[in-house]
Structure formats: C-alpha cells, structure tokens
Amino acid sequence: MAPRHIALAVLVTAVWGFNFVVIHVGLETFPPLLLTVLRFVVAALPVLVVRPPKVPLRRMLAIGLTWFLGQFVFIFIAMTKGMPPGLASLTLQAQAFFTILIAALVLRERPSARQLTGVMVAFCGLALIGFSVGGDMTLLGLGLTMCAALSWGVGNVLMRGTGKVDMLPMVVWLSLVPPLPAFALSLVFEGWPAITSAFAHADLLAYGTVLYLAVPTTLIGFGIWGHLLNLYPAGTVAPFSLLVPLFGTLSAALVLGERFPPLRFAGMGLIVCGLLILALPLGRWLRRVRKA
Template sequence: MAPKDLLLALVVIVAWGLNFVVIRVGLDGLPPMLLGALRFVLAALPVFFVRRPNLPWRWLIAYGATISLGQFVFLFQAMANGMPAGLASLVLQSQAFFTLAFAALFLGERMRGASLLGLLIAGGGLLLIGLQTGHSTTLLGIVLTLIAASMWAMGNVLTRKFGKVNLMGLVIWGSLIPPIPFFLLSLWLEGPQRIEHALLNIGMSSVLALLYLALVATLLGYGLWSRLLSRYPAGQVAPFSLLVPVVGLSSSAVLLGERLSTLQWAGAALVMLGLLVNVFGGKLWQRLQGTQTA
C-alpha cells in the first residue's frame, strides 16, 4: 500500500475509533433516539449531489434498516444504558463473526476452521467481559451492543448480495431511511417534552458531536474507506479495522477516564486474539502447511 493511502487508512481508523467517545459526549446532551435521528438527517444531506446506487429501493431500504437504523438504535441505547465507549468499540467488532454466520446461513458460504476457532476464542473473551458487569458495565449494555453488531452483520450480508456498488453512494442514500423511524422511536421512548427540552437547550458539545458523527465518522470515514477498497483488495484493507477498538479503548481511557478490570482486559485481549485468528489464521495455516510440505 502506498504511503499516502496508508495514511488515509490510519485517518479512517482514528476517526472510527474516536467515534465512540464522541457518541458518549453526544448522549450527555441528547437522548439516544433523537441523537440518531439528527445524525442521519445530516448524513443524508449530500443526497442531492450523489447519484443513487443502481439498486431497487427495497434493497436500499433493507440496507438502511439494518446497518444504519438497526445498528445505531441498539448501539446508542446500549451506551445510554451503561455500556462504556471503549468496550462498545471492541464488542461491536463481533459483527465479523455474525457476518460469517449469516453468510453461511443465507448465502451458503462455508465457514473456515480459522473462523470457528476465532469465534470460540472471542466468545470466551465476551464471556469474561460479561462476568464483570457492575457499576461501569451492564449486562443490558453488552446484550444491546451484540444485537447492534448482528444488525451491522446483516447489512454486510446484504451488501455482498448487491455486488459491485458505490459504497459512498450506498451510505448516503441509505442514510435517508433511519431519520423518520428514529424520530418515531424518540417520540415513543423519550417523549415530546424531553425532545423539546433537548433541542431548546442543546449545547455546543452536542452540536460538535453531531457534526463529527455525520461528517467525519460517516461521510469522511466511509468515503476514504471506499476509496481504499477501490484501489486495493479487500483482504489488504479489511485488517485495518482491527485497529478501531485499539483506538476506541485507548481514547476512552484518556478522554473519558474509563478503566477496565483485570478480567475485562483479559476478555478484551481474547476478543482481539479471536479477531486476529479470524483474519489471519487461514493464511498462516496455509503457509505452515506449505513450509512443512517443502
């Protein structure tokens, strides 16, 4: 990968890793469903300047309902109900294993041995994290984050069915789907009075958080990511996403003062190891077999 593109990849990783700290800041000033609605209203504004992907509306709706609406409904609710930002960045990466499972179930793809081993290792890590629920982490938060990861994974499987499509256009046009359901959920769960109070008393930190979530994490992040995917094989680009929870955990510790227990750190290490085995295990096994054969 060229040095310039490597720098762009690191920009995306930092942008997505800091995203979880910014969500925490946004939730301090806005209720979760209202935050989601406003985020996607802003993210959808470039729709007037970007061509719609060559997909039927039913597929665009399905994409927006899973990877945008479904993922962030549950993620925002998780973080509003005791899920720390750093752990959220890590647990959300379980989407990789949900994607493998859904692809095997709905697309008939075969799950590799390395993926199964990685799933078992990461599952053990999640179990350790779950055993340490308490004042800083709640079981509800972990469960909601796992559901958010499953919605992301469902969106990934849908994207595979689309074939070659402009990812930036898909993200922007898909952002048209979440605002109305988010507003309806906000009316139902948060109520008109809370919405009115939040909008009338919105602070600069909430405004900046919204701008970051819509413009940096969504538009800039996916724009640069799609550029990288258009230039390099997916297998060369995708492993960079493993750095997102590293940035998420470290930035949450520095900026929010989040601290994990020893058992949670052990669980986090197992989840990262499971992700590494999933991404690199198959290639490493093939090289070992090739070496032994030689």
C-alpha cells in the same frame, strides 16, 4: 487483502473507535433516538447533489434499517442504560461473528478452518468481557449492544449482495432511511419536551459530535467499509472491526478516564489474537520460514 486495503480498514476502525467517546459526549445533550435522527439527517444532505445508486429499493430499505437504524438506535440506547463507551466498542464487535454465521447460512460463504479458529479465540475474549457484568456495566446495556451487533452483521451481509456499487452515493442514500422512523420513535419514547430541551441546551460541542458522527464515521467510514465488502468476502472484512475496541478503549481511557478490570483486559487480548488469526496468513508465513 492488499496492503492498501488493510490500511483503509485500520483507518476506519480508528475513526469508529474514537466514535464511542464522541457518542458519549453527544448523549449528554441529545437523547439517543434524537441523536440518531440528527446524525443521519446531516449524513443524507449530499443527496441534493449525489445520484442514487443502482440498487433495488427493497434492498436499500433493508440495509438502511439494519446497518444504520437498528445498529445505532440499539447502541445509543445501550450507552444510556449502563454500557460504558470503551466497553461498548468491545462488545459491539460480536458483529464479526454474526456476519460470518449469516454469510455462511445465506451466501454459502463457507468459513475456513483459520476463520473458525480466529472466531473461537475472539469469542472467548468477548465471553470474558461478558463475565465482568456489574459495576459500570448492566445486563440491559450488554443485551442492547448485542442487538446492535446483530443488526450490523445482517447489514454487512445485505451489503455483500449489492454487487459493485459506488459506496459514497450508497451510504448517502442509505442515510435517508433512519431519520423518519427514528424521529417517530423519539416522539413516542422521548417526547417533544425532551427534544426541544435538547436543542435549547445544545452548544457547539454538541453539534460538533453530530458532525463527527455524520461525516467521518458515517459517510467516510461506512463508504470505505462497504467498498471493502464489495472487494472481499464478508468473513474477511468483518474481523477487522475487532480493532475498534482497541481504539475505543484507548480513547475512552485517555479522554474519559475509563478503567477496566483485569478480566476485561484479558478479553481484549484474546480479541486481538483472534483478529491476527483471521486477518493474517500466519500459516503461509510459517511455511516460508521453515523452507528458508
């Protein structure tokens, strides 16, 4: 990847990492399905001035239902069912493995030996985190987070098949997909009294979380991410999301005081090693050093 594209990928992961702290704060006021509705209603507002992308409606719906609705409904609910913010940012990165697997099966993007090695190392890191279930993390929260990761991975591969499209209009129009089904789910599972109560108690901080989730995280973050997926194979871009847990756990520790046992720190270290193997041409550099 070009250095400027690596820098963009890192910037997006920083925004997405802090996003988990913002979600935690937003969920203190808004129930998870309602927060999903508000996020994408705000993100979809530019449709008034942005032309729709030239992408088939069926694919637009499929991406919107997986990349956006499925991913965020599952992760928002997970964070109300015993998944701490920093740990959510870690386990959600299983999407990189799902992306590589699905891309290999559907798009015939055969993973290289280096990619397979990096995936295995990072997977061992996630496994260590999984072994730390208990205390501040529930099995239900972990399972819902893995469902969110699967939805993200499917969405990544679907995005890969859209071809060269302008990503900002794409993200804006994709944001039209989640609000109605999410609101219907909110009415059924959260109820009208919970919805009205949330609005009655919402303050500027609560609405600020919605704005952060809609603009930097959704419009800017997914716009850049989708652009990178159009430039590079899914298996090259997706592993950069493994940086999200580093920013997520750091911000959760600094802002919320979240702490992790040694086993989870070991898992984080393996995830970083896996990313380095996946993203950096270490073998090429070693050969150059030997020749020098």
